[in-house]
Amino acid sequence: MMKPSFFASASALCLGLLLAIGVGFEANAAAKCIKGDRKAPYTIGWANIYSVPTWMKQTQGTIEAEVETLKKQGLVDKLVVTDAQGDANVQIQQIQSMIDSDVDAIILIAGSSTAPARVIADACAKGIAIINFDSLVDTDQVTAKVNTDSSQWGDQAAKFLIDAIGGKGKILILNGPAGVSVSDDRRKGADAELKAHPDVTVLAETNTPYNVAPAQEAVTSLLFANPEIDGILSLGGALSAGAVLALDKQGRDQVPITGENARQFLELWKEKGLKSWATMQPNWLGAFAAYTAVQALEGKDVPAFVKIPLPVIDNSNIDEYLARAKDFPADGYIYSPYDEELFKKLLAQK
Structure with a gap:
């Protein structure tokens, strides 16, 4: 017959092992929102704010x-996709439906920086991994935010344009x-450079969807009202293409212009010998x-913010991008290559 002390020792040992296992798992599941109770294969929800623009389709x-x-x-079983058609309230309802169906992860581009905070916090509390990229939310109740530095984008674009027009002149934004x-952050990022150059006059600004047609229409109206323009600070690629086409249609000389990796803009840039600069929000952020x-669901440590x-x-290097143009839609974006090794390096950033 075994002594009571043996049972006590054995129980203590088992408890210790269980605690050790639990502590070890929690140590691995270091990312926010992750409780360690979800197992592969996972269901991922993609809460799309809108699917019409080609950038979103890509x-x-x-x-x-x-x-x-x-x-x-063997890590994922299903992808659930919703489309809020540009309505932030609809996106919130769709995220709630994903929570109710107990998806394991939600990835999203936010239609509003503030409105989804409550529903996102609810998802996080339920152990759902939340990865927010591109348009970000004003809450830290997410597993990770992923983005380029939009403020830096605006700053670099403004520096290029101001230099291109010799530090003075009349511009459109x-x-x-x-x-x-x-959009807002890119514009804010340009402020310091614009304020530092008082001889640069902002004639007018537009806010349009990231599509060529509305941008061309908006710029056409501004061209009628402003016969003298020295440069265009464009903070989106389709916007730049629209502006170039508007200038062309009115027989106006092209002016220095900033932009993005939209295929149409890059092709117009090359065709017309534009004085330009561009950067990108890579589609592979998705x-x-x-x-x-x-990775977070698997217990890996994931940074709260991953800067791209x-x-x-x-x-x-524009020719390098145009050499791959045939691999992208005519109205799409020629984005930089990516692979799993790149993703590992990005997650390893501190």
Whole structure:
């Protein structure tokens, strides 16, 4: 017969092992919102704010491709996709539906920086990995935020344009939709340079969707009202293409212009010999968000914010991008290459 002291010792040992296992798991599940109680294969929700712009379609394409890779690795079972059609309130309802169906992760571009805070906090409390990229939310109740530095984007664009026009002149500023964080932050980022150069006069500004047609229409109206323009500070690629087409249609001389990696803009840049500079919000941020969500669910340490370096496109490398143009939609974005090794390096940043 075993002594009571043996049972006490054995019980203590088992308890110690259980505690050790629990503590060890929690130590591995270091990312926010992660409780360690979810197992692969996972269901990922993609709460899309709108799917119409080609940039969004390309971004969803990278998400779907990454999910297929993760499926082959036995890490993901299903991708659930919603489309709020530009309505932040609808996006909130769709996120709530994902929570109710107990998805394991939600990746999103926020339609509002403030409105989704409550529903996102609810998802986080339930152990759902939340990866927010591109347009960010004003809450830290997420697993990770992923973005380029939009303020740096605006600053670099303004520096290029001001230098290109010799530090003085009349310019137009083209912004994306008001209230969208990436658009607002790019514009704020340009402020310091503009204020430091009082001889640069901002004639007018626009806020339009990131599409060529509305940008061309808006710039056309501004051209009628402003016969003298020395440069255009465009903070979006389709906006730049629209501006170039508007100038062309009115028979106006092209002026220095900043932009983004939109294929149409890059092709116009080359065709017309524009004095330009561009950067990009890589579409593969979507794929990286899906990858990051799974890494967090698997117990990996994930940074609260992952900063994506801004690639620069200028006359020294524009031909490299245009050489790959055929692989992208005519109205799409020629984004930089990516792979899992790049994703690992980005997650390893401190």
